[in-house]
Amino acid sequence: MTDAPPLNDDEVILLDHVPSLRAFRRVALLLIAVTLLPTIAFAVVFPDTYWPIAPLFVTCFLLFQERFTLGRHRAWVTNQRVLVQGGESAAWDTVSEATMTLGFVKLRRKGAGRTLTLSYAADATALINAINSARGTT
Structure with missing residues (x-):
């Protein structure tokens, strides 16, 4: 070694x-699923703005950073x-x-x-x- x-x-x-990349994917899917609730809430409250993408953007940014440092x-x-x-x-x-x-x-x-x-x-x-x-x- x-x-x-x-x-x-x-x-x-x-x-x-x-x-394990498989375990990371499970965590990522769980986080994205949990983030869908605030995304839908933002889409209802602010239908004509870009605010609904904010929760998903933050989640994807954090997951990208964690995937990059997985090693x-x-x-x-x-x-x-x-x-x-x-x-x-x-x-x-x-x-x-x-x-x-x-x-x-x-x-x-x-x-x-x-x-x-x-x-x-x-x-x-x-x-x-x-x-x-x-x-x-x-």
Whole structure:
């Protein structure tokens, strides 16, 4: 794996999490469907203006930006920690649990630390199982 981050001694990559385009499409379709309600409301209130396209424009802009940065959500699960492509990592002794929220896997950290989100998992359950087995919990 030439694109893997530098690893510590005795560290082995157990899972290479690549964001799923299929999962992203599901999120995109949901956002567009939710945006249709304000678009219809704007079309009723402002029938002769360009305001009805504003909600769809904002949604499409946000989705375009997220699609463009989709590759930055890659992560590697190792036997010592999880590494995110942006350079952030979480050692297993600092992670209290792994949960799934709307297809996103969130690693809750012990104490007042932030959660680490692994986005657009193709199979979130398999990702959580891999994380739990790497942590040593089942």
